[in-house]
Amino acid sequence: MRYTTVALVWLGGVLLAAALYVVGPDRFIASCLDAFDTLQDALQNLALVLGARAYDVLRALAIALYIVFLVLALMAARRGFRAVGPLVVVSILFLALVWRPFSDRPPGSLHWLAALAVVTVAAAGMTRQLVGPPPGGPWPYANDPKI
Numbered sequence: 001m002r003y004t005t006v007a008l009v010w011l012g013g014v015l016l017a018a019a020l021y022v023v024g025p026d027r028f029i030a031s032c033l034d035a036f037d038t039l040q041d042a043l044q045n046l047a048l049v050l051g052a053r054a055y056d057v058l059r060a061l062a063i064a065l066y067i068v069f070l071v072l073a074l075m076a077a078r079r080g081f082r083a084v085g086p087l088v089v090v091s092i093l094f095l096a097l098v099w100r101p102f103s104d105r106p107p108g109s110l111h112w113l114a115a116l117a118v119v120t121v122a123a124a125g126m127t128r129q130l131v132g133p134p135p136g137g138p139w140p141y142a143n144d145p146k147i
Contacts, residue, residue, distance in 0.1 A: 047109035062116040069119050072126035081129050090122040
């Protein structure tokens with residue numbers, strides 16, 4: 001095992017001990033949860049500051065990138081890549097984040113931001129697959145004009 005990994009584990013232990021000492025061992029979990037709540041409040045306030053125009057832009061970007069991912073996944077599936085699984089998973093995640101069929105209110109900005117992040121990563125992954133070599137090894141037909 002590499003010494004840097006072991007050293008990082010020891011450093012993490014020392015930092016955890018210092019955090020436990022500063023906060024107190026009996027209040028450490030509550031302090032961590034308070035920090036997460038503060039971070040969530042800050043992110044929600046940032047989303048509110050962005051306003052309605054940014055909300056529309058965020059929705060438009062998320063939907064457009066989902067369509068881009070959908071087309072890229074279909075292209076990848078036609079070329080023989082494993083694209084059906086990611087297509088199903090990303091579609092379910094996207095719909096779970098932004099589809100509210102029985103709600104009076106539309107999904108919040110953070111839901112659309114999370115959906116945008118999911119489809120951005122998925123579209124980048126499909127793009128990487130499509131520009132790389134086909135499944136099964138290196139380019140056997142690199143000079144073939146039909147491909």
